[in-house]
Amino acid sequence: MIKYVLLTMCAIPAVAFAQSSVTLYGIIDTSLETANTGANRVERMASGKVVASRWGLYGTEDIGGGTKILFKLENGFNSASGAMSSSGVLFNRESWVGLANERYGSMKFGVQYTPFHTARVKYGPGVLGDGMSWGIAMTDFVFGPTVRPNNSVRYDSPMMAGFTFRAMYARGANGATGSPGTLGDIRSFGFEYANGPLLIEGAYLDQVGTTATTITSSTPTTRGNFSLLTVAYDLGFMNPRAEFEMHRGGPNVKTSYAAGYVTPKHNIYELDDLIPVGLGLITLSVGHYQMLGYSSGSATGYHVRYDYPLSKGTGVYAGAGMVRNGSSASFTVGDASAGGLSVAAGRTATSVAFGMVHRF
Template sequence: MKKTILASALGLAALGAHAQSSVTLYGIVDAGIGYQSSSTSLGSNAGGRSVVKMAQGIWAGSRFGFKGSEDLGGGTRAIFQLEEGYNSATGAESTSGLMFNRAAFVGLANQQYGSLTMGRQYAPYYTLLAPYSPTTWLTGAYGAHPGDLDSMDTIYRINNSILYTSPNFAGFTFSGMYALGGVAGSTGAGQSWSVAANYIHGPIGLAVGFERLNNATSGGGAWGANSTANSNGEPGVSGITNGFQTAQAQQRFAVTGGYTFNSQWDISASYSNVQYVAGAGSKFFSTQIWNTGGIVLHYKPLTALDLAAGYSYTRATSANGITSAASYQQFTVSQYYSLSKRTGLYLVEAYQRAGGQTLGTNGAGNIINATADIGDGQNSAPSSSRSQVAGAVGIVHRF
């Protein structure tokens, strides 16, 4: 159970006589054993070997955090959240040098007018699409679309962001975000923005979202430190996007939706269009586009057991000298058994097959065979071949 602690007990502030204030400590610990075939370092196309290793954060990223609110009267609350991701196998920060890498924001919320927050946050593109994304039942590590190309998992948290989210209007919610790059003399450099909306009514749900992430480095190249989507490097580098990491901007449009048949069966589907925009400083010369479609079927035969299976297909455009465009087919299945409301055991298995060609690390002129990169759990060590098999068994506990 989450532990609610009076803010005064933490020494954060004295409570006013008229206001109620609270702080909640919460977290997740996730650890297990994982298998990955044909592993190699990112950017290498040499032969690799399979590996069995400690796996962590597979079902849910290990984290701890604080969130709280203060009643300001008139239905308005001050709110904040600080959340740190960590490696449960080593205790290290999940992102080096970022203490609260998952969230760090403060703002105001009102049931009638919505919420306005500022800090490091998820984009609306992620939060409003999430209910029907493939990661809900397949995990991000093995079920996110190849390399988490379309950012339907949790790779992107946006620095310097201002975020507004509306209240729920008869099932309809919308949200918008703008993040300031802070580059002197160039307002647009490094900025990010996102808009999204979803509608949930009974068994049916639908969401649509867009995001644009600009490189703070003029004309593209290595992502500058003032890029609001920058967390120690270019966002979202994987075996899928490795040759295009010097983009001037990244742009995503996606639609997700789902239908619940009954208490045992539900289905969700998603489509995304991802563009890596070339600039004068990029190592590729024309915008690269990927289109992805996916479907997930979830079955709950017992109160304590959840089973799911999913398939996705990604196709790149023929650009930058490539005549045989890259494609990726991914199959993922998962099994989750609840020991209690807070603790569960899981198994996740996945297979991906790549085809066609893409660009290597050196960009244009370095055309290589596309290689597999399942979900986003293998981004630092994609396959050395067109095929990849991965799986994990583990335990997750929430507090």
């Protein structure tokens, strides 16, 4: 009898495991960089230039009827030092659980990317990096609070006649005491249309913010909004893309204030071209940030990068970038980990780097 019970208990987890899977994965991106901030030159080892160094767990459980339970836990780290990207936060990149159905799409809850950011990165260097990385001009001008909000609910539809639709609502402060109840709240919507070589991405996002530097529960708030349109066409011998982003609504501040979720009203224009060369890929990118109302806050970025795969999981890259700032602008050459060196207003920033990416 005891033997029968023990065999039965051993069989239960075996059945559950057969219906589930958990994958451990990771990316390590380490580079050597020489950069000029306009005031001095810096030589350094850097992490996460073209793709943020990270490790994570991704799991699924098939519960039948075409429905699966999903989860993802992802931690970012600095591959040059071993430090976590966010002190005291283990899963600082993504942390969500949800469900997906073949007919109805997916719904996820937790820390995840906005549909607005998904539209930004959908088209990008496909050999080694992500769509927002060192070598892409838009990366120089990204406003961080629009990327991965906490306390979010996101829906992704299945593809229908080439269209995919996305929607999100996120609670920024999430009812925390000492700040307005809606501070940081996000509403975001997006769509993708894919038809052969043509790809069109569109997205909208609005966010509750404040210009107050001292925040209390009675601090007045405002709402700014972002819109984005990207068109890409694969010609085979090259992949051109045009992208336009604008921010409107709220007060026209002169500088971004991430803690208050506010940023200047602006337009961003970008032209990219991905050119296959043998197994490798050349990326050419130019972008212009136009600050509305304050022309001295505008900037232009120029980038070139070459990626070459050494194997299925490993590749190398090399390239250069430059950002020319207006007299009041202080943008730097950005990367996938948002780790660009600080630049004083009005200075020109440059970056030359060589690195390796390994995926496991």
